[in-house]
Amino acid sequence: MSGQGAQQGLVKRQFGHRARLALAPSQVMALDAQGHAARATWNLLHDWWLMLPRAKRTLAAADAVIRQGRAELEWLGVLPAQAAQAVLKSYFQAWKNCWEGRAGAPEFKARFRTRMSIDIPQGRDLHVVRVHRRWGMVNIPKVGRIRFRWTRDLPAGKHASKGHRITGARLVKDAVGWHIAFRITTLASAPALHCGPEVGIDAGIAVPLALSDGENIEHAPWLSKKEEERLLYHERRAARRKAYRTAGARTSRRLQQTYDQIARIRATAKRRREDWQHKTTTSIAEVYGTVVVEALHIANMTRSAKGTIEAPGSQIAQKAGLNRSILGEAWGRTVRLLAYKVADRGGVLAEVPAPGTSQECHRCHTVTPGSRRNQAEFVCRNPACGWEGNADTNAARIVLYRYRTGHALVPAAGRAVVRRAANGVKPATAR
Structure with a gap:
């Protein structure tokens, strides 16, 4: 030939x-x-x-x-x-x-x-x-x-x-x-068309990934209790040493060594998170032919609540903790890994609008404030429906419903929203 x-x-x-x-x-x-x-x-x-x-x-x-x-x-x-x-x-x-x-x-x-x-x-x-x-x-x-x-x-x-x-x-x-x-x-x-089922995915903190078929994918804490205690010890130690440093002076060797110890512990957590993300996204891409996720604007979600001098914010510490939890899950990287792994297997990855997915009932599609009682329980306020179940599973089913009803986002300039097998491009550190 x-x-x-x-x-x-x-x-x-x-x-x-x-x-x-x-x-x-x-x-x-x-x-x-x-x-x-x-x-x-x-x-x-x-x-x-x-x-x-x-x-x-x-x-x-x-x-x-x-x-x-x-x-x-x-x-x-x-x-x-x-x-x-x-x-x-x-x-x-x-x-x-x-x-x-x-x-x-x-x-x-x-x-x-x-x-x-x-x-x-x-x-x-x-x-x-x-x-x-x-x-x-x-x-x-x-x-x-x-x-x-x-x-x-x-x-x-x-x-x-x-x-x-x-x-x-x-x-x-x-x-x-x-x-x-x-x-x-x-x-x-070129990969053959993946004929697997469709699935919607809801990303969260208490439940990292909830699938529309009722499966929840969770992980253990990235750091053990002893590692978290050691990280907190070094962070406090660095804060004390930094307090004695003159403004504009060069960082001391002891302070830099403390910073290095903090960086090593955080790097351990990062490697464990990336390992979990790779294994999880690979298993999802192999089973499902169409994967639908929310188009989350993480930069807006993790914006500081401090406000301004004229309009100071409230519950700043609570919002800072929530921001750390959101960034610790690295939702954006999970979507990027899914994008090329689904495409390699002939599947499709689509994104749908995120607003309202946690408040809409997947059975009657009624949006009622207060229907989500807590992090895990959803109760529809519509008297004609009254569905009760897992809140994350309900949100994942709404994500899939929006895709099926033609609400998948159209790719904007410089942003690939619906990614098909013809892309054929992987980011670095692919497994």
Whole structure:
């Protein structure tokens, strides 16, 4: 079969895979130096951009400035040339996103509030090989060969081809250490239409995910009681140490160590949440052909209740606790994971308007205030109906009803609402 004929019926897909690096102390120091150099390159480029007139802000001029800086500053030259070019490309893309209304203007990257990252734009520089059942090796420019945890098959060595290959990677440091996120491109057969049943999903706090068929998907607390106590201890310790710091003074080493301990505990909770989200969304995508969720505006839901001086808010502490609980569930990430997993299996993900789903009865569709007695119980106030049952299940059935009656939202500019199998694009850290 010809090369063109072999491509028929195949779709190009891009996804990511993240793995933890096993680094020696010297390699950690080398990557830290590159990460700080990448952050400094961004900041110097940002200052240069703001100082120059608009007519002189060109890509060629910025490239010349970066080359000159890497040649004159030894600590800036530790960053590989291709990684420096990736910083320049990311900076210009950030301004493009700002001009098109997709994001705010680029800002200065502070040392302790910015996650360090290094981009490796070309996959041919990585030379990924599998050396053991659990370990692989990857080449990092100006660092050398590094081991990483092998948790899935990667297109390495003889398994790599033009249609199935690693196109690049990004090194990211979090509270646990350095990780590598591979960018993978592959050709795969278009999935057949998923003939599974339809399901509506209601996201909540007491019940994380309630399905319209009556099933509730829950999880244990992200942190154990002992871990929560240790987190509270370090947070109080950091508050006391911060109180003795002079305004504008540099953060002490002890305070920074306390911040690192807090970050490690929170990173543990984040990894457990992401693991639960991946497993849960995979099971939903495999069973159901159509998944309907609410179009939640989480930024508005978690807005502070402090108010203004003229109109101060009320119950500020209670609202702050509710906001933490909402953000801790990461509903938006759950929807993003569902989007590509449902599409990969030939299904459909749709979003419907969220207002009123908790107050409308799924049987008679009457909206009556006070029908939801508490977090778990729903009692219809319509005398002709009087349905009683689980409040979260009722809301999930309303979500599915709105989809069936043609209330699915139409995709807006830059926002994919109804996602079908033809999308074929996965976000990073896909499993």
